[in-house]
Amino acid sequence: MEAVRGPDSIQCAAAASPEIILTRLVETYQTPLMHICYMILHDESLAEDAVQETFLKAYKALGQFRGESSEKTWLFRIGMNVCRDMRRGRWFRYVDRRVTPDTLPMQTDPADEDHEDLSQAIVRLPDKYKEVILLHYYQNMNVREIAQTLGLAPSSVSNRLKKARE
Numbered sequence: 404m405e406a407v408r409g410p411d412s413i414q415c416a417a418a419a420s421p422e423i424i425l426t427r428l429v430e431t432y433q434t435p436l437m438h439i440c441y442m443i444l445h446d447e448s449l450a451e452d453a454v455q456e457t458f459l460k461a462y463k464a465l466g467q468f469r470g471e472s473s474e475k476t477w478l479f480r481i482g483m484n485v486c487r488d489m490r491r492g493r494w495f496r497y498v499d500r501r502v503t504p505d506t507l508p509m510q511t512d513p514a515d516e517d518h519e520d521l522s523q524a525i526v527r528l529p530d531k532y533k534e535v536i537l538l539h540y541y542q543n544m545n546v547r548e549i550a551q552t553l554g555l556a557p558s559s560v561s562n563r564l565k566k567a568r569e
Contacts, residue, residue, distance in 0.1 A: 532567035
């Protein structure tokens with residue numbers, strides 16, 4: 404028996420062309436993906452490349468989306484993997500990528516001192532903790548969605564969230 408999917412599901416839009424689906428995904432998720440990629444990669448140009456690569460990979464894999472997770476979870480998993488691949492790149496380790504809250508893209512309000520301290524603390528976290536914090540607090544994903552996005556057990560996500568908060 405096939406699961407019922409909401410109107411925003413890729414599967415539900417099967418009658419739509421892949422280009423229409425991709426356009427909707429870009430309009431919906433481009434900004435949050437850019438923010439996450441920037442926080443991980445610490446470079447606006449690399450983050451833009453990662454977002455573009457994410458949508459390219461998603462477009463190529465539209466037919467393989469099985470609907471076992473939300474399209475947001477699926478897309479963010481692709482994005483996180485793209486960022487990981489970019490960070491593994493040899494030249495990435497030799498470039499200075501200091502991030503300050505003032506350099507974050509899409510900032511709307513001037514950061515107060517507490518917010519700046521929190522942003523710096525998040526940036527300094529090891530990647531495995533930074534990823535869960537960004538997905539939970541900045542993308543409002545629950546533990547189950549984060550687990551699907553990162554390919555982890557929900558208990559591992561809970562433990563990482565707890566340690567990151569500490």
